[in-house]
Amino acid sequence: MTDPNAVDADGAGDRGGDGADAPNDTELPREVADEVERLTRLERTAVDENEIEAYESRRDELLDEHDFTSRIRDDDGDDVLILHPEEWHEDGVIRTDRIDDIDRAVEIPLEGAENPDDWETVDEHNRDLVAAVRADHGDVHGDNAAMLADFAGNHYAKPMDALTGDELAEFRTEYVVRNAWPSEKQQNVLSESIELVFETATEAVPKRQF
Incomplete structure (x- = not known):
């Protein structure tokens, strides 16, 4: 039975x-x-x-x-x-x-319309970008870049330098606040870190972030 x-x-x-x-x-x-x-x-x-x-x-x-x-x-x-x-x-x-x-x-x-078939390639791109930010700008910005990479890869399965203004707003106002627990140093330079990620990727920063 x-x-x-x-x-x-x-x-x-x-x-x-x-x-x-x-x-x-x-x-x-x-x-x-x-x-x-x-x-x-x-x-x-x-x-x-x-x-x-x-x-x-x-x-x-x-x-x-x-x-x-x-x-x-x-x-x-x-x-x-x-x-x-x-x-x-x-x-x-x-x-x-x-x-x-x-x-x-x-x-x-784990699957859906927003997830590309080459998720691993996207993740590798994001991790390489994190490493470049860390090497050029230090661990605090590198840690923020890693935080953004987790958000971009796991929530949208896309390169973090392809995030839209609305998605960056979600990252800053929801993900960081409720899920990431950054240090005070990280919080103080978060805007700069996002700019450095896009600068390192030679992409323009989307206007809307709030």
Whole structure:
């Protein structure tokens, strides 16, 4: 007889939070969720088995540090990364009677119209741009550039120097405020850091940022 409190782990994602755009006030920090998403995307596009294993291993290590686990759920052909507490599991299934707060779970769409097929290429471009900003302008601006790269890659799957004014406004007023926790030094030079990212990429800064 089927246990009414047990559901398949891959089907429990609809019990999660509001997705990657919602702040996660649980024990899984947003920067960890962002990195887990990045590693998952890299793992999905990698060809070399050693690379795939390395991405999987690093992802599992990050989640283990917070007693979380990950699953991929198929939503009508679109894959969604589900992150939820390990304590909800027993023998590979979710125990609904153990779910104390559905908002502890995180849902991150991995596919969609806004995600390019060459996500890995986009991420490499953003990381190279971060490295250039860091090398030319120091760690504070480099850390801000890395923060922008996480936002651009994980939320819009696009080069950060291609972000629109509205997207930069979202980054500054929502993502940074609720999800990124920059240092005071980073906050003080954030506008300059954004300008340096576009300057380094030889692109014009979009006008609207607020």
